[in-house]
Amino acid sequence: NAGVTQTPKFRILKIGQSMTLQCAQDMNHNYMYWYRQDPGMGLKLIYYSVGAGITDKGEVPNGYNVSRSTTEDFPLRLELAAPSQTSVYFCASSYGEMRGNTIYFGEGSWLTVV
Amino acid sequence: KNEVEQSPQNLTAQEGEFITINCSYSVGISALHWLQQHPGGGIVSLFMLSSGKKKHGRLIATINIQEKHSSLHITASHPRDSAVYICAATSNDYKLSFGAGTTVTVRA
Numbered sequence: 001n002a003g004v005t006q007t008p009k010f011r012i013l014k015i016g017q018s019m020t021l022q023c024a025q026d027m028n029h030n031y032m033y034w035y036r037q038d039p040g041m042g043l044k045l046i047y048y049s050v051g052a053g054i055t056d057k058g059e060v061p062n063g064y065n066v067s068r069s070t071t072e073d074f075p076l077r078l079e080l081a082a083p084s085q086t087s088v089y090f091c092a093s094s095y096g097e098m099r100g101n102t103i104y105f106g107e108g109s110w111l112t113v114v
Numbered sequence: 115k116n117e118v119e120q121s122p123q124n125l126t127a128q129e130g131e132f133i134t135i136n137c138s139y140s141v142g143i144s145a146l147h148w149l150q151q152h153p154g155g156g157i158v159s160l161f162m163l164s165s166g167k168k169k170h171g172r173l174i175a176t177i178n179i180q181e182k183h184s185s186l187h188i189t190a191s192h193p194r195d196s197a198v199y200i201c202a203a204t205s206n207d208y209k210l211s212f213g214a215g216t217t218v219t220v221r222a
């Protein structure tokens with residue numbers, strides 16, 4: 001099993017550009033998450049999904065959109081990139097809810113907006 | 115104030131030393147996760163616990179729900195243990211509150 005796969009690993013965007021971070025998992029997990037990690041700060045939840053067709057906002061959703069058309073895939077869309085979106089992004093998944101299940105993370109995507 | 119506080123922020127140890135990282139949280143939780151992040155790398159789950167103690171190899175995690183405190187211990191530390199260790203607490207089914215992480219450096 002590949003686990004959680006994120007692409008791209010690194011990307012530089014210009015202000016105002018848009019892009020999609022791809023995330024796929026092959027563990028048949030119901031729950032999927034997108035986090036961002038800023039220096040010296042804990043990870044912050046952007047969006048999450050509890051199953052195909054269901055998504056919901058996390059703590060810091062502004063400037064992002066997600067979709068979950070299949071169990072496997074959970075892409076994160078950045079519209080009109082801003083310097084404040086420079087960060088490291090992690091996709092994660094779990095079979096069920098956090099209080100009873102291990103969480104699996106992707107390798108991270110380093111995004112710089114200039 | 116962050117819901118989850120870790121200490122110390124940074125820690126340097128000599129190979130073979132016993133290491134302790136502390137995690138305190140201010141909200142009622144149902145489970146706590148310990149994660150490991152290597153430089154430039156992804157994040158790996160080490161433990162998930164809701165009570166008592168868990169052990170895996172040289173790593174031991176404990177939690178005291180009443181005192182809202184958890185510790186991660188590394189016995190006989192090795193340079194390959196150098197990483198950022200993150201605790202994260204959950205009180206519901208989807209949200210994790212993360213600590214800022216403890217950077218551990220183990221010198222040979």
